[in-house]
Amino acid sequence: MEAITFKAFAITNEIDLNQIAIHCGIPKKFTWEQPLFLREQILESILDKKINEAHQMVLIFSFGSIVFINHSEAEEIAQVLKFLYSFEPDIELKNIEKYSDDYCLHINEAQLVELTDEYVVVPIFESFYPELISTVLAKSVALEKTEEQLGKIHDKLETMIDRLEKGRLRIGNKELARTTAKIVRHEYNTLAYIMILDKPDITWSSSTANEFYDRMTDFFELNDRYKILKSKTEILYNIMDGFSTISHSIRGLFVEWIIVILILVEIFLTVLEYM
CATH class of the missing domain: 1.20.58 (Methane Monooxygenase Hydroxylase; Chain G, domain 1)
Known part of the structure; x- marks a missing residue:
């Protein structure tokens, strides 16, 4: 399994997840501790293109952070940020890299869990890893x-x-x-x-x-x-x-x-x- 990449940004002080969820047709009331997942058809409609990479998604947190998973193209990141800007005009699109971090998740069956500044290695993939890593980075x-x-x-x-x-x-x-x-x-x-x-x-x-x-x-x-x-x-x-x-x-x-x-x-x- 290929490495899963994460890129986190702190873009503002607060994001109204419910307003975005209503626009995306997500029938759920979000509380402060729950991130909003953008993936599959919703993410494709925002990017206006087909998603090819596995586990590709975007997590948005109410406290103003956003995490891109398996998004290597700068254009995709910019397009999602412009989408968020339509809901939160306080976002500084020109200074987006000021508070950011990159991370990777590697899978290695022969190795125990290992944490470093740039990546984490786990012996087997679990569905909760992307959310937990994204939450910590955010x-x-x-x-x-x-x-x-x-x-x-x-x-x-x-x-x-x-x-x-x-x-x-x-x-x-x-x-x-x-x-x-x-x-x-x-x-x-x-x-x-x-x-x-x-x-x-x-x-x-x-x-x-x-x-x-x-x-x-x-x-x-x-x-x-x-x-x-x-x-x-x-x-x-x-x-x-x-x-x-x-x-x-x-x-x-x-x-x-x-x-x-x-x-x-x-x-x-x-x-x-x-x-």
Whole structure:
């Protein structure tokens, strides 16, 4: 059996699978943890050509990732992405390779399961391998995207810290609100939406699938990367709490000084009146 190739992209933050399913005539309500499979007649209608390669399909994930299986032609990938763009115009078609990964599945009866950075070898093909590998790759590239977004938030906070070091203590409410919103959005996209800790349904009914999926997630360090992102997010919240406390203290001090000035003015006017 020839190697099965995988190419994963993180193309946006969210994809409405139900909208695409309705367009493709798929009678199913998709939940967040279920990928949408495009294959056979549906994939042929999108590509406008006959599918010849075995196991050729496309998996679309609600958290913004897409995985192509056995698609070697760039034109086919571009055509599917244009199809998705009609549903999700936020997709950046010109910068599609920024968050991507390639992988292969090899079958070798004389060898035990072996995981590497570029491929995995299994002794016998099981129908769940393509879905499990695709799920791990999809989550991995999605994490890569959110890791870079977290870096941009860190850069923004570093600028605010530099301002504090220079004695510019006042930080506007709008700036605090925008930065906090970015942190909340990052946490939602990463911790809630990618659902690192959730497993595909097949892993609950097959011990072999469960063991393989666990080995894949450990090799790609999904859980460790998730914990690091979560701890960094908590640090960001603590920093924002510090900024908010400083900002409110300055405003409180300003109000107190205004009250003192008003009292002094009132005393001055009273003395002036008696004189």
